[in-house]
Every structure is written in C-alpha cells, then in structure tokens.
Amino acid sequence: xxxxxxxxxxxxxxxxxxxxxSWRNTALRQIVDLFLSGSDLYGVEQVDVFDEVIVRMIQxxxxxxxxxxxxxxxxxPKGPARVFGQLVRHPDAAVSGPVIExxxxxxxxxxxxxxxxDRVDIKLLTRIAKRARLSEAVTDVLLKRxxxxxxxxxxxNHNARISEGGFARIIMALNGDKDLAAAIAVRGDVPSELRxxxxxxxxx
Numbered sequence: 434x435x436x437x438x439x440x441x442x443x444x445x446x447x448x449x450x451x452x453x454x455s456w457r458n459t460a461l462r463q464i465v466d467l468f469l470s471g472s473d474l475y476g477v478e479q480v481d482v483f484d485e486v487i488v489r490m491i492q493x494x495x496x497x498x499x500x501x502x503x504x505x506x507x508x509x510p511k512g513p514a515r516v517f518g519q520l521v522r523h524p525d526a527a528v529s530g531p532v533i534e535x536x537x538x539x540x541x542x543x544x545x546x547x548x549x550x551d552r553v554d555i556k557l558l559t560r561i562a563k564r565a566r567l568s569e570a571v572t573d574v575l576l577k578r579x580x581x582x583x584x585x586x587x588x589x590n591h592n593a594r595i596s597e598g599g600f601a602r603i604i605m606a607l608n609g610d611k612d613l614a615a616a617i618a619v620r621g622d623v624p625s626e627l628r629x630x631x632x633x634x635x636x637x
Contacts, residue, residue: 454493461490465505472509484513491516500527507531512538521547530560537566548574555580562586567593576602581613588616597624604630611635 468475468483475483491502503520506512512532517539520532532539533547544561547553548571558579561571563586572587576599579587584603587593600617604627607614614634617623623631 457490457493458498461487461494461502464490465502468513469505469509472511475511477511480511480513484515487513488515488519491519496523496525496528499523500525500531503528503531507535510537512536514538514540518543533557533560534564541568541570544571545574548578553578555583558583559586562593563590565592569594569596569599572596573599581610585613585616588613588620591620595620595622597627600624600627607631607634609634609637611637 464483464486468487472480491499494502499520502516506516506520517532517536521529521536521539521543523529533544544564547557548561558575559582561567562575562579562583567575567587567590572593572595575583575587576595587595588603600623603613604617607630611634614631618628618631618635
C-alpha cells in the first residue's frame with residue numbers, strides 16, 4: 434500500500450466515526466455496487482483497494498446485512514480476500530454459508546482453520562467439500578477430519594484437487610467398498626501406483 438492510499442484509509446476511518454449508520458450503509462452499498470460492476474476487469478491491486486475499504490465499513494453491520502453482503506460477493510471470481518475471511522469465520526451460517534460454498538477468493542488458510550477446529554459440524558464439512566474450487570491443502574485436511582460421506586463428495590467433485598497422500602488415505606481404507614473404488618477409478622488424476630489397489634478391490 435502506498436503512503437497516499439494509507440492516508441486515504443486513515444481519512445476514511447475518521448469520516449466513518451462521525452457518520453450515522455444509514456450513511457455508512459448507503460455508502461457501503463454504493464461501493465459494493467461499484468466493485469461488482471467491474472470485478473471482472475479489476476487487477477489484483479484494485480481488488481485489494483476495495484478489500485481494504487469494504488473491510489473497514491462492515492465492522493458495525495448486523496447479521497442480516499452481513500448475510501446480504503455475503504450473498505452478493507460470494508459468486509465473484511476475484512473476491513476481496515480479507516472481507517471473505519471475515520465472512521467465512523462468522524458463526525452464523527447465513528453469513529458464512531454463501532462464501533464457504535462459492536467464494537473462490539477465500540484464502541485456503543481460512544478454510545483450513547474452519548475444518549481444523551476441535552469440534553466441527555459435519556454439515557460445514559459437507560458444504561466445504563462441495564466447493565467449486567478445492568486445493569490439495571484443503572482436501573488433505575477434509576479427508577483427515579471427514580467421514581466416508583465426505584470422502585465420496587470429494588471424489589465426485591472433479592474440481593477438487595487431491596494429493597497423492599489424500600488418494601492413498603482413501604484407497605487404503607476402502608475395505609472392499611466397490612462403489613467408492615469405482616468412483617475413484619473414474620478420476621483421471623489417481624496416481625498410477627495406487628490404481629493397482631483399486632483394481633484389487635474391484636476384482637474381489
């Protein structure tokens with residue numbers, strides 16, 4: 434961030450302190466509208482500017498307003514990472530849900546933190562497993578924390594990248610499950626050295 438932009442953000446913070454909620458809400462809606470109207474054209478630096486501004490303006494929003502914001506921003510391919518991070522960690526599923534399911538801009542670290550909590554709801558794992566983009570880092574943790582149903586969702590999600598270790602974890606625990614073995618065999622990214630185990634399960 435440049436010094437000029439830091440000065441603008443400092444001025445924004447000062448202005449927000451003196452404005453009523455109605456003004457803040459209207460201003461936020463206009464900024465989000467502007468972001469959505471050109472999100473496909475913005476570069477990384479421009480998205481970061483919107484991210485910094487929006488994240489400062491949502492601090493006093495209630496859950497209903499945050500849920501609306503989440504629904505509007507979630508489908509954006511290049512979403513504001515810090516805003517997504519705050520929304521995805523919100524305890525209310527109406528707020529976090531849309532971003533968890535659709536938000537491609539959510540950093541992997543935020544998704545992994547949700548999965549790796551001491552106690553995690555299987556419904557949350559299911560929503561994450563159905564995401565349109567799943568990295569190997571995320572599926573590795575999902576496969577460690579999830580059950581057979583989560584494994585199957587990940588296998589059927591061809592947008593989910595699975596590491597060699599992730600495939601090994603599932604395949605070595607098949608225990609004769611031919612349906613799951615057949616689903617795995619359909620994927621083109623199964624390491625060749627592990628396919629022998631699929632063949633063995635399917636031929637038994």
